[in-house]
Amino acid sequence: DGGITQSPKYLFRKEGQNVTLSCEQNLNHDAMYWYRQDPGQGLRLIYYSQIVNDFQKGDIAEGYSVSREKKESFPLTVTSAQKNPTAFYLCASRGDRIPGQPQHFGDGTRLSIL
């Protein structure tokens, strides 16, 4: 089945530690996105990538980093500089060749601080 796979589903981090969230898609989509969602809040864009080896900061990029070495993969690293990392992290992808395409989401990673 084609889709977006995020792992792990749950992740616990000690303070001062970097962690990396995985996002893989086999939909042949060019664009990929990372969002953060806090309880009772909307989605906020962290980083996005329109093409391999290129990415842009979203609205809340501080304390996060990404890479896009392969079309299928867009990992997100939550660094120790992110002081409030506990949240639900969602990865999405989108085929941009036809305008107006919706995004498709993975089932998310819940990150908590120990």
Add this chain to the structure above:
Amino acid sequence: RKEVEQDPGPFNVPEGATVAFNCTYSNSASQSFFWYRQDCRKEPKLLMSVYSSGNEDGRFTAQLNRASQYISLLIRDSKLSDSATYLCVADILTGGGNKLTFGTGTQLKVEL
């Protein structure tokens, strides 16, 4: 002002009721619009795209008014399974490419 604004609700309605959600967007350059549904502790899932002429999918009708920068979603004959948060989404073309902007969502609770 938020780029996409929705009434957060909750909307508590009886089963079988008709309910309407509204959404406004601030960027007139927005090109495409969508409604997503998000269940508790789950990822958002596409409910429907919103077309200029309005569109219908079963019990769901979406409408767009570009002049007023306003989008609506109508749900007829509500089911218990419709209980979820409904996210209004606008697609904006930026220097870095297309970017979807999400509203904070409207919560719907359908009750017996």
